[in-house]
Amino acid sequence: MKKFIGCILTLLMAFSGFSQEVFFSVNQIGFQPSDTKKAVIFSKKKISSKVHLVHLPDSSSTIRIKPKAIESGVWGNFYYYLLDFSSITETGDFILWHSDSKSSSAKFQISDQAYQGMQEYLLEFMRQQRCGYNPVLDMVCHLQDGRSFYGAMPDSTYVDASGGWHDAGDQLKYLITGSYATGHMLMAYQLFPDQFEDQVNALGQIEKNGIPDVLDEAKWGLDWLLKLHTEPDQLIHQIADDRDHRGFKIPNKDNADYGWGENSYRAAYFATGKPQGLMQYQSEATGMANLAGRSAAALALGSRIWKEFDDVFAQKCLKSAKSLYALGRENEGFQQGNSYSAPYRYNEETWNDDMEWGAAELFKATGDSSYLEQAKDYAVASSNADSWTVRDSAAHYQLYPFINLGHFSLYEVVDQEFKKTLEGYYKEGIEYTLANSKSSPFEVGIPFIWCSNNLMTSLATQLILYEKMSGDQSFQPYLLAQRDWLFGKNPWGTSMFTGIPEWGDYPIYVHTAPYVLLDLEIPGGLVDGPIFRTIHSNLLGLTLERPDDYPGRQNPFVVYHDAVGDYSTNEPTMDGTAGSIIMMSYFSQKK
Structure with a gap:
């Protein structure tokens, strides 16, 4: 059964015939209390009403957030809005709730143990x-x-x-x-x-x-x-x-x-x-x-x-x-x-x-x-x-x-002068992708070539290592944006790692024999990830053996499918997974 159901509160309050379809994109694992905390909400129609940050399980509204319009650029087709709740350091489980459309985000947590293990x-x-x-x-x-x-x-x-x-x-x-x-x-x-x-x-x-x-x-x-x-x-x-x-x-x-x-x-x-x-x-x-x-x-x-x-x-x-x-x-x-x-x-x-x-x-x-x-x-x-x-x-x-x-x-x-040279190499790449990210509603600046998720986790790792080398923490918000993309702050609202988080939307119908033949869902595998539509449309042997889980969320720029037949976006790779361990270990630390 497809894992993403949304939170129970949304299911209870949703009703047929609402006038606007609204999509939330948020890191489904969540945030450490000191993190920059951002989500994206988007729709085919403009969104004007505020969004509630709701504390679970009592469903109390912590704050009301005014959506801030974001330029859509090449992502097109939608009105995108930023939800920033960085000021909230209260710990617990939360959802974002839009009362006009009776829709909500996936559940996420704020906790200094959010990434532990x-x-x-x-x-x-x-x-x-x-x-x-x-x-x-x-x-x-x-x-x-x-x-x-x-x-x-x-x-x-x-x-x-x-x-x-x-x-x-x-x-x-x-x-x-x-x-x-x-x-x-x-x-x-x-x-x-x-x-x-x-x-x-x-x-x-x-x-x-x-x-x-x-x-x-x-x-x-x-x-x-x-x-x-x-x-x-x-x-x-x-x-x-x-x-x-x-x-x-x-x-x-x-x-x-x-x-x-x-x-x-x-x-x-x-x-x-x-x-x-x-x-x-x-x-x-x-x-x-x-x-x-x-x-x-x-x-x-x-x-x-x-x-x-x-x-x-x-x-x-x-x-x-x-x-x-x-x-x-x-x-x-x-x-x-x-x-x-x-x-x-x-x-x-x-x-x-x-x-x-x-x-x-x-x-x-x-x-x-x-x-x-x-x-x-x-x-x-x-x-x-x-x-x-x-x-x-x-x-x-x-x-x-x-x-x-x-x-x-x-x-x-190496000596101090050469240290600065090495720092500069990392920083130049970070700044180049950061400049590209300014045109993305999701704050990502990578090229969506085949295995784009490998690029994303590698960029996050480069940001971490640059910070360790230089002590410069000015790129922390950018680092968190790359992490958040990987766990749900993306057009499809899904994690890019199998089984993570266990309560969220993540790849299930992956292009692997253990899943297809034995129905094994092994957590932790990083799938190839979104790809430019211009590349995707020219690859050989791609098939969709099941309905697209994200038809309303797809955009004209990049595509992702949770489908066994889409080997270009939904095949977990050994090196991509191993290449994410420094990033995961960094966030696993208690902050």
């Missing part, structure tokens, strides 16, 4: 994506990954590339995304070590093991990265390809056939720094420094953290990090994802940012000053040239990762 839901989704042993499904899959292509050995040679995570609703595995997810989780722990629980063991089963669950999940990634770097000059970058796309399937009953029968060996692609593709669609490639540098960063950071838990494993990670970084130095440039019979792939074209991050982490792990000097050189080369935040559009995953974590990693080990 939310990051654990994201880790639960990551466990669902595990390949090898999957604790959510309690099954083993893809232990025969894989058979080599483009490697130093003859094609079809067996190599052990089991483990890692399924990338999204499909069951491909990419070093492009796996390396970033691993590094991001490790940095989240480094920044917020007290925010993570210990409820599961290394296999993801419910059993405490004395290690925070975020590190258990990150180690799942580290173990895979170690496997993929088979020799000093070898690196596997992808398992499987779009031959995987044969409908929804449970991982241990994979019907894809890569030449060895169904549910058997899958292709394991080695990075070469050159274009690849077994059929007509060839990737572009100039090197492998993006993969090698990012993997080196994750392993070097992991080596420093794991000294506390397992020094032998820590040394193994450090040795591999050094080797990978050297491989990146020898092969500067980028390696992209591979496709087989479809034109879609990960189009990453950046690498200086990854080598900066790898060098910075290796300097911290070894104290070798040559790494520090190289990190600074890569930082200047990357600057904002690798960032989507100063552009109005980009190809799919062209500017990946969607935040340069190398700038933040390097910041703590």
Whole structure:
């Protein structure tokens, strides 16, 4: 059953035949008492009457808010109004109520504990994506990954590339995304070590093991990265390809056939720094420094953290990090994802940012000053040239990762002058998107390309890291606007994370096999999110197998559907979810 019912008060008071349809958009989790607290109300007709902020459960009116008209710009078709109730610090559960139309917002809370523990839901989704042993499904899959292509050995040679995570609703595995997810989780722990629980063991089963669950999940990634770097000059970058796309399937009953029968060996692609593709669609490639540098960063950071838990494993990670970084130095440039019979792939074209991050982490792990000097050189080369935040559009995953974590990693080990340079890189991107946000009723300035939610959570993370670097809190309202968009202050009034908040409107009909075949609703997964209509209308294979939940709320600018068939807006991604953990951990802190 579709989860969004609205609050009980609205259902009791609503009646048929009212003259005006009014829509509320508000963060359904809610606000901490000190937050800027804003919502948007919109309608096809002008709204003049005030809106009540209603305290639950007694339904007492706390304040009456006069809606402030907002320019609609390209969002068109509606009259938009801002509701600002930042002055309210009283805690509890609330709704916004418009008496003329007898309509209300979803329930939300004001509490200093509003976001406590939310990051654990994201880790639960990551466990669902595990390949090898999957604790959510309690099954083993893809232990025969894989058979080599483009490697130093003859094609079809067996190599052990089991483990890692399924990338999204499909069951491909990419070093492009796996390396970033691993590094991001490790940095989240480094920044917020007290925010993570210990409820599961290394296999993801419910059993405490004395290690925070975020590190258990990150180690799942580290173990895979170690496997993929088979020799000093070898690196596997992808398992499987779009031959995987044969409908929804449970991982241990994979019907894809890569030449060895169904549910058997899958292709394991080695990075070469050159274009690849077994059929007509060839990737572009100039090197492998993006993969090698990012993997080196994750392993070097992991080596420093794991000294506390397992020094032998820590040394193994450090040795591999050094080797990978050297491989990146020898092969500067980028390696992209591979496709087989479809034109879609990960189009990453950046690498200086990854080598900066790898060098910075290796300097911290070894104290070798040559790494520090190289990190600074890569930082200047990357600057904002690798960032989507100063552009109005980009190809799919062209500017990946969607935040340069190398700038933040390097910041703590450089002199004051270089610190200002790194701060400036982050600030320039923030200010560019902020300027774009002025034309949005929802205060968002990202380009709505495919996986726009990844951009949104990455921008929020950049705002958080900039604040930590500079101490400048002037962008706090902008940061909160990005957070609020993700949880309901958007045209559709929905959260972009499955199951969050549990009482709200969130994606249910997601493009994943566990939902479609097993009716599993796993919380914490970040869906791809809204996309420009101009892009959406040209994508192949999109279908709506159920009625649109938001027909009255759709606008001519961007589109979102909670529908299994809309893979472009409603497919949860592993890296998007992992890439939201710093943001979630930040807000989880008691303010």
